[in-house]
């Protein structure tokens with residue numbers, strides 16, 4: 001009857017080593033699969049994008065339709081993001097990036113960078129940091145991942161000299177001849193809504209404040225509600 005060799009310590013260690021290696025390889029494969037899944041999810045997911053849009057004084061005061069040029073990753077028009085008939089031979093259940101392989105338009109990326117010009121209505125009253133959201137205009141998603149959104153960050157303009165902003169209200173320091181302050185009179189001032197005439201009561205002193213109701217800016221989200229213009233008369 002054959003005699004089984006008694007394993008030496010070395011053999012035992014080597015066997016253990018094989019086992020450890022096997023386990024590591026198994027874990028490595030699992031990690032690799034996980035990584036590929038995560039990476040695919042990351043590359044195929046849509047993403048929100050942001051673009052800055054300078055707002056001019058007219059848009060700030062009244063709202064305005066503005067154009068904004070963007071460059072974004074959109075679904076490939078030829079293979080339709082790996083979903084169309086032009087898509088490669090890989091089955092319909094394959095990831096979009098595999099199905100887009102060989103597409104002459106996107107080179108297998110399933111998305112192409114495209115310049116687009118969007119027309120947006122910018123409501124009045126934008127202050128620093130206000131954003132508009134355009135759903136689905138960010139980076140396109142693949143394989144049923146939704147497209148990202150586009151955020152338009154509005155940057156309001158510098159106000160003309162002498163103006164200061166307090167939300168929807170405006171302050172204006174207005175230089176007036178000392179004679180007009182003393183005797184009274186009518187002076188004019190430019191506002192974001194056009195020129196206005198201001199009656200200066202006689203006997204006014206430098207620093208007197210006059211309120212022009214409704215001559216400020218619109219309140220964000222409430223275009224019908226306009227703030228006031230607070231004018232501080234300064235002897236000139």
Ligand SMILES: [Zn+2]
Pocket residue numbers: 076077078079080081082100103104105106107108109110111
């Ligand atoms: Zn393509």
